[in-house]
Amino acid sequence: MTATQRVTVRVPAKVNLQLAVGPLRDDGYHDLVNVFHAVSLFDEVTATEPAAAGTFTVRVEGEAASQVPADATNLATRAAEALAKHAGQIGADGRPYGVDLLIRKAIPVAGGMAGGSADAAAALLACDALWGLGLPREELMEIGAGIGSDVPFALLGGTAVGTGRGERLTPVPATGAFHWVFALADGGLSTPRVYGECDRIRAEAGEEVAWPTADEALMAALRAGDARALGAALANDLEPAALALRPSLARTLDVGRDAGALGAIVSGSGPTCAFLAASADHARELSAALTAAGVCRAAVTAEGPVPGAEIVP
Numbered sequence: 001m002t003a004t005q006r007v008t009v010r011v012p013a014k015v016n017l018q019l020a021v022g023p024l025r026d027d028g029y030h031d032l033v034n035v036f037h038a039v040s041l042f043d044e045v046t047a048t049e050p051a052a053a054g055t056f057t058v059r060v061e062g063e064a065a066s067q068v069p070a071d072a073t074n075l076a077t078r079a080a081e082a083l084a085k086h087a088g089q090i091g092a093d094g095r096p097y098g099v100d101l102l103i104r105k106a107i108p109v110a111g112g113m114a115g116g117s118a119d120a121a122a123a124l125l126a127c128d129a130l131w132g133l134g135l136p137r138e139e140l141m142e143i144g145a146g147i148g149s150d151v152p153f154a155l156l157g158g159t160a161v162g163t164g165r166g167e168r169l170t171p172v173p174a175t176g177a178f179h180w181v182f183a184l185a186d187g188g189l190s191t192p193r194v195y196g197e198c199d200r201i202r203a204e205a206g207e208e209v210a211w212p213t214a215d216e217a218l219m220a221a222l223r224a225g226d227a228r229a230l231g232a233a234l235a236n237d238l239e240p241a242a243l244a245l246r247p248s249l250a251r252t253l254d255v256g257r258d259a260g261a262l263g264a265i266v267s268g269s270g271p272t273c274a275f276l277a278a279s280a281d282h283a284r285e286l287s288a289a290l291t292a293a294g295v296c297r298a299a300v301t302a303e304g305p306v307p308g309a310e311i312v313p
């Protein structure tokens with residue numbers, strides 16, 4: 001261990017600007033073109049030296065804490081244990097690596113905004129610092145990919161295209177800031193269930209599943225910082241599946257569109273819905289309209305892109 005006794009990392013949620021889902025692979029995953037965008041809705045993960053060397057514990061605070069497992073299945077704990085294994089289990093001082101993790105949750109749970117993946121990414125960065133490993137971020141991203149497809153992006157942040165199962169990332173140059181509103185839903189949706197429903201809908205329609213490709217109009221909108229063009233280009237192949245599993249989301253999307261959103265989309269596997277606004281003021285208006293219509297548990301505003309996981313000084 002180093003002299004550092006406690007490290008806190010702040011980590012953003014994501015929204016998928018384009019989620020093109022290709023054919024189902026033999027390993028149960030789908031090849032994707034996944035345009036990730038990090039937004040200013042953050043979890044915080046604090047890593048502290050454990051009372052007993054070699055132990056891994058986790059506590060969760062926040063409104064949704066009861067929905068998050070506080071045991072070895074927590075994605076943050078799994079990430080810390082994977083990092084300890086990667087580093088050879090025993091520190092330079094001869095003691096086995098271990099950590100007490102505290103997660104302060106603000107990202108909706110099972111909401112399609114990669115909250116669990118964000119916590120895993122934060123735990124990797126926090127334990128790397130706590131244990132004095134100093135691994136390059138690329139190496140942490142590789143370890144993260146073993147925990148979940150969305151984990152590497154939470155370490156990278158900004159806007160990036162993910163290929164493969166979403167873990168192979170290329171940053172996308174984007175100009176300016178985009179203003180978002182997120183309509184949070186009661187309860188979550190299971191990611192494997194939503195992918196399964198997507199496969200079922202496609203099989204029923206007898207569709208040939210195309211190889212996913214990046215949308216050039218979307219890339220141009222990002223380069224130009226053109227919110228109107230970006231709003232028109234937002235696309236999510238998982239949306240029909242999320243709507244089939246949670247039909248009430250159709251009305252949430254309609255209310256946002258009617259209130260003048262530049263784009264309205266289910267975020268990732270849902271059930272959070274994302275709305276692109278023209279300005280910060282417009283985002284506040286949209287948020288008020290969604291709340292007044294009673295089509296969400298809560299509406300929150302955020303900006304993107306923001307950096308990936310960062311140590312809080």
Ligand SMILES: C[C@](O)(CO)[C@H](O)COP(=O)(O)OP(=O)(O)OC[C@H]1O[C@@H](n2ccc(N)nc2=O)[C@H](O)[C@@H]1O
Pocket residue numbers: 016019028029030031032034112114117147148149150151164165166191192195268269
């Ligand atoms: C929906 C998204 O959040 C969009 O960014 C991601 O694709 C899901 O990423 P994630 O939650 O990190 O997912 P993982 O933990 O890697 O995988 C969970 C499950 O989702 C499905 N899955 C995930 C990623 C992918 N490219 N194809 C899939 O079919 C698989 O059933 C997999 O068993």
Ligand SMILES: Nc1ncnc2c1ncn2[C@@H]1O[C@H](COP(=O)(O)OP(=O)(O)OP(=O)(O)O)[C@@H](O)[C@H]1O
Pocket residue numbers: 067068069073074075076103108109110111112113114115116117119120150188189191268269270
């Ligand atoms: N640290 C964590 N935070 C939230 N959920 C966790 C965590 N660790 C494990 N989980 C479990 O993972 C499930 C999915 O949580 P998560 O919030 O990551 O979903 P999501 O945002 O829909 O994911 P994605 O957008 O990556 O598909 C939860 O229902 C919970 O049981």
